[in-house]
Amino acid sequence: MTPRSTLRHALAGAAGVAVALLSAVAMAGQASASTSLQTGNGHDNKLAISADVRCHRTVGKWKIEWTLTNGWNRDATIVDVKTDPQAAVTVGQPPVDLNGAVIPQKSHNHDGQLTAVELVPGNATSASLAIEVDWNKVQGTDNDGHSKADKTVSLRYDCTPTESCVSAANAHFTHVFDGPAGTATIKLAGDTPLCSGQSQKFLLVSYFAPSAQATWPQYMFDTDVQQIDRDHTQIDLAVEVPACFTQVDLVFGDALINPMVAGGARYNDRKLGSGGAPGNRSSGKPAWFNGGSSTCAAPAADMASACDGTVTVHLSNGDDAHFAITFKVTAGLSGPAFTQEVTVEPGKSVDVKVPAASADKITVTTDGKFVKEGMWEPGHCDLPTVQQKSTCDKLVITVSNPAGNLPADVTITYGSKVVKRTVKAGESEEISFDATDKTEATVEFTDFQKTVKVVYERPGDCATPSPEASSTPPAASPSSSPNVPGLPVTGVQVGVFAGIGALLLGAGAILLFGARRRRLTEIQ
Secondary structure, three states: OOHEEEEEEEEEEEEHHHHHHHHHHHHHHHHHHHHHHOOHHHHHHHHHEEEEEEOOOOOOOEEEEEEEEEEEOOOOEEEEEEOOOOOOOOOOOOOOOOOEEEEEEOOOOOOOEEEEEEEOOOOOOEEEEEEEEEEEOOOOOOOOEEEEEEEEOOOOOOOOOOOOOEOOOOOEEEEEOOOOEEEEEEEEEOOEEEEEOOOOEEEEEEOOOOOOOOOEEEEEEEEEEEEEEEEOOOOEEEEOOOOOOOOEEEEEOOOOOOEOOOOOOHHHHEEEEOOOOHHHHEHHHHHHHOOOOOOOOOOEHHHHHHHHOOOEEEEEEEEOOOEEEEEEEEEEOOOOOOEEEEEEOOOEEEEEEHHHOOOOOOOEEEEOOEEEEEOOOOOOOOOOOEEEEEEEEEEEEEEEEEOOOOEEEEEEOOOOOOEEEEOOOOOOOEEEEEEOOOEHHHHOOOOOEEEEEEEEEOOOOOOOOOOOOOOOOOOOOOOOOOOOOOOOOOOOOOHHHHHHHHHHHHHHHHHHHHHHHHHHHHHO
């Protein structure tokens, strides 16, 4: 082989090696580009983790607040979470696991952030959090790769549970109070727990009250007592609130005052939020409430009209009432004015009688509020009574009007006879009719719109009754001498037989005359 051919072969080999190297570099670059797209290396610097560490002495653990920052214009969905030491990492309230949470995208030049909480054992020397996220594209497209981030913090000393404590007498609290709703929440202030075996009780109480202001007496409606101790640093209390005037108090201790009366004991500075002790040991708004819109009494009124025109107003204060109540009864629209006030104790009643002259309009109020309105109404008299007596020739009807009634107008009809009477209260009227063949009479009370039927029952030993008289005059009897007595109305009917005999005689005469004429004709 010549030197020239040797050089040519060397150059060709070098060219081949160069081509192979260039191909390898190109493939490596292609692979590198593919990994960058897959892992989202271009976005990695947009994802960051920071930490805030505090020792939680009451439980002897490190409390780490991890802040996850997203500086990219895509939401980041957390798809993997690793911790060392292993512990739960949560977000939100109520807390949920960090895995699956979304770190919001950057908005208006402000990085998106998500805060997570982790409790690490107090003897740990360090804590780390590593996350992996998917970058979300717009809805309906694939994820824009994914990225990873991690953070480790050093824990320089032991976070062991504190042995210090605060006595119940020196403890301070915070409270939230809602009087109209009857709820309260109390928390122990600070991180120092109550000493073992000690506790502080709190009372939430609602009362019936006479008004929407602090007036007396007040009667307990509902209570709730709970305590804060070493194991319970927060309590929630709730009571029912009456649907009337009320007072609601949140106080230190469990000593209940019931009832609260004028000149009696008060909670004073025991109320949380008061200016003096112990109420000033809890910070929050004043924990007492007075309100409501209606009375805690149970007023009711009914009206009963009497037949004499008066009205009795029945005033009552229900069995479930807690306060006496004053009623005012006013009457008299066109008549003389009538006014009367009466006080009715719980569970009691009182009657007020309104005179007839003023009973055209009656109004009942209490504390200026309307209770009942009415007036005298007719139809409240007792129905008069009716008695009958039947004889052979008379029907006797007696109408009696009870005492206390108004005068009663009565119309009695028997056959064609009609009798009208007015029967005074406490009196009776007797009406007598001649008996006829009619067996029924009607007694009508106009004011009561009531009709009573009376049956005439002729005794069995009486003769046949005469028919009721008619307005048509009887037929004239055959003329006779006024000095000759008339025929008896009983016995054999002589006139009938006489008439029949006359007819027979006339018929015989006619037959005899006809027979004689025929004979004369034959002779001739």
